[in-house]
Amino acid sequence: MFDVPAEAYDRLMGVYSVQLASQLADVAGVHSGQRALDVGCGTGALTAELVVRLGPDAVAAVDPSASFVAASRERHPGVDVRQSAAEALPFPAASFDAALAQLVVHFMADPVAGLREMARVTSRDGVVAACVWDHAGGRSPLSVFWQAARELDADAKDESGLPGARAGHLAELSEAAGLHNVEESELVATVTYADFEEWWEPFTAGVGPVGAYARGLDDAQRGELRERCRRLLPEPPFTIEAVAWATRGTV
Numbered sequence: 001m002f003d004v005p006a007e008a009y010d011r012l013m014g015v016y017s018v019q020l021a022s023q024l025a026d027v028a029g030v031h032s033g034q035r036a037l038d039v040g041c042g043t044g045a046l047t048a049e050l051v052v053r054l055g056p057d058a059v060a061a062v063d064p065s066a067s068f069v070a071a072s073r074e075r076h077p078g079v080d081v082r083q084s085a086a087e088a089l090p091f092p093a094a095s096f097d098a099a100l101a102q103l104v105v106h107f108m109a110d111p112v113a114g115l116r117e118m119a120r121v122t123s124r125d126g127v128v129a130a131c132v133w134d135h136a137g138g139r140s141p142l143s144v145f146w147q148a149a150r151e152l153d154a155d156a157k158d159e160s161g162l163p164g165a166r167a168g169h170l171a172e173l174s175e176a177a178g179l180h181n182v183e184e185s186e187l188v189a190t191v192t193y194a195d196f197e198e199w200w201e202p203f204t205a206g207v208g209p210v211g212a213y214a215r216g217l218d219d220a221q222r223g224e225l226r227e228r229c230r231r232l233l234p235e236p237p238f239t240i241e242a243v244a245w246a247t248r249g250t251v
Helices: 006-028 045-054 066-075 111-120 143-152 169-176 196-204 208-215 219-232
Strands: 036-039 059-063 080-083 096-102 122-133 180-193 238-250
Touching: 006 045, 006 066, 006 096, 006 122, 006 180, 006 196, 006 208, 006 238, 036 045, 036 111, 045 059, 045 066, 045 096, 059 066, 066 080, 096 111, 111 122, 111 169, 122 169, 143 208, 143 219, 169 180, 169 238, 180 196, 196 208, 196 219
Parallel strands: 036 059, 036 096, 059 080, 096 122
Antiparallel strands: 122 238, 180 238
């Protein structure tokens, strides 16, 4: 679902994730003099924020997508970017002061194992922080798309049941991974679209579950979904406000 060009991801989700990056880094308390790891770095929105705060030599990043790793390496020279899943991080224990995962816990094959690995590579009293869209609460950037899909297809499987996507669940996963003093908060990102096509086009690029669903439809079904989305959205220009659950825990 994420073996796509970096630019496709940027158009769909990057416009939101760049806004979350500084907020998640604040949640984790990232500051000068630390070393930090970006787990599931994608195209590098959070990596960029960490570089601003710490410098490239103090930042490492991993992602399972080869195209995203390539993009992050190109965009952030000097950062140690590696292709890896969260559940098997290629770093020794206690390598970092903070490990962060932005919009990725819900896609981990084993979220508890992934968070536990993040804790393993973080030093004692260091911070593990993560955020996930509030899909279950209908407050994600993808909520209108999935609402339209469900109205047309009762079998459409949206992202509301993914790990961490409902209130309190990301905190539960963090505690199950052995983190201490876990706190949950909300992060907010807003994007304004000049017209409907600017909003719709990124959904057709095959990015993530929404892209896979859209590409799995025939032309008539996709056209019907498109028009249903148009009716659910306000008249352009319109603004989408998206909310993510965020957690912070200590090792």
